[in-house]
Amino acid sequence: MIIPKPEPINDLSSRAVNLVNCGLIVLDADQQIVLWNGWMVPRSGRSAARVRGEPLFEVFPELRGSRVESAVLAALIDNVATNIPQSQSRAPFPLREAGSFDGARIDQAVTVTPFSEDKERFCLIEIRDVSGTVDRERQLLDHAESLRARSYVDGLTGIANRRYFDVALNRELRRAQRLGGQLSLLLTDIDSFKAYNDHFGHQQGDACLTTVAKALAEMLKRPADVAARYGGEEFAAILPDTTAEQARALANSIREHVASLNLKQAPSAVRPYVTLSIGVASMDKDRLSEPEALIEAADKALYAAKRSGRDRVVVDGDAQ
Numbered sequence: 001m002i003i004p005k006p007e008p009i010n011d012l013s014s015r016a017v018n019l020v021n022c023g024l025i026v027l028d029a030d031q032q033i034v035l036w037n038g039w040m041v042p043r044s045g046r047s048a049a050r051v052r053g054e055p056l057f058e059v060f061p062e063l064r065g066s067r068v069e070s071a072v073l074a075a076l077i078d079n080v081a082t083n084i085p086q087s088q089s090r091a092p093f094p095l096r097e098a099g100s101f102d103g104a105r106i107d108q109a110v111t112v113t114p115f116s117e118d119k120e121r122f123c124l125i126e127i128r129d130v131s132g133t134v135d136r137e138r139q140l141l142d143h144a145e146s147l148r149a150r151s152y153v154d155g156l157t158g159i160a161n162r163r164y165f166d167v168a169l170n171r172e173l174r175r176a177q178r179l180g181g182q183l184s185l186l187l188t189d190i191d192s193f194k195a196y197n198d199h200f201g202h203q204q205g206d207a208c209l210t211t212v213a214k215a216l217a218e219m220l221k222r223p224a225d226v227a228a229r230y231g232g233e234e235f236a237a238i239l240p241d242t243t244a245e246q247a248r249a250l251a252n253s254i255r256e257h258v259a260s261l262n263l264k265q266a267p268s269a270v271r272p273y274v275t276l277s278i279g280v281a282s283m284d285k286d287r288l289s290e291p292e293a294l295i296e297a298a299d300k301a302l303y304a305a306k307r308s309g310r311d312r313v314v315v316d317g318d319a320q
């Protein structure tokens with residue numbers, strides 16, 4: 001049987017439908033297109049005359065099995081309307097900016113609504129361009145991300161970040177100099193962490209970093225002490241009013257505490273559990289009064305701890 005192509009509606013409402021700022025498609029009970037408004041034409045590259053009478057899923061085969069197809073079936077068979085927000089299906093129809101053939105697809109919010117006319121079932125598909133909203137959401141996310149980057153908390157571990165460490169070290173050094181006090185710095189590195197990541201995977205590596213960061217923060221009891229993530233798998237502790245020997249004792253307690261957690265390590269590491277190497281450097285009124293010099297001394301001590309076997313504490317000056 002040959003189904004006659006329905007005539008286009010040709011009145012005031014048809015003009016209005018063609019001016020509406022969203023895509024409108026009407027399907028009959030056989031899923032054939034009976035209305036295709038003006039908005040659809042430049043965005044799909046298909047005129048109304050070309051698609052009228054064609055089944056929607058032959059015009060757009062990629063919609064088969066999609067949420068749009070389920071929504072159309074729900075409308076035509078069960079008389080149920082469906083909203084498909086952009087968050088569920090970003091750009092189901094292959095529609096692009098008017099006149100652009102190879103540009104990015106328009107982000108879409110789609111609504112499918114059933115209706116009846118002369119006892120025949122139809123459904124109306126509305127397609128809204130939500131690209132602007134999506135762009136705004138993206139900008140908001142970028143903004144939130146840059147705010148986080150500018151804050152003082154490390155996003156992974158929840159302890160202070162490098163930015164806070166820099167500010168705090170400067171402040172505490174100045175204070176110690178002003179008051180003629182002491183200050184020690186610990187630089188801590190998880191041993192063989194590359195092997196850990198390689199063996200257990202990056203995600204578990206992240207979890208390990210968080211556990212170690214918490215353990216470090218717990219061990220620092222004084223209010224002025226600062227635990228910070230210094231970089232990748234490196235942590236720092238700023239210890240005001242602490243001599244080198246007191247810092248050595250605390251560093252050893254931290255090392256032992258983390259070892260006692262018995263976090264399983266990769267087979268190629270120095271121990272079967274996660275261990276730390278810690279470098280310690282101290283400022284006094286005559287030496288290492290600048291942040292860079294203190295960090296460098298602690299870093300050298302840390303390097304010495306690594307070189308001499310890991311799972312140990314080295315204090316600046318030990319080697320001499």
Ligand SMILES: Nc1nc2c(ncn2[C@@H]2O[C@H](COP(=O)(O)OP(=O)(O)OP(=O)(O)O)[C@@H](O)[C@H]2O)c(=O)[nH]1
Pocket residue numbers: 156189190191192193194195197201202203204205206209231232233306310
């Ligand atoms: N999972 C995870 N891994 C990280 C992160 N930051 C750095 N790393 C990893 O930490 C590892 C550090 O490796 P290396 O610097 O080679 O040192 P190492 O394996 O710990 O060896 P030693 O320090 O000499 O004991 C690298 O594999 C990094 O990819 C992070 O945020 N998450």
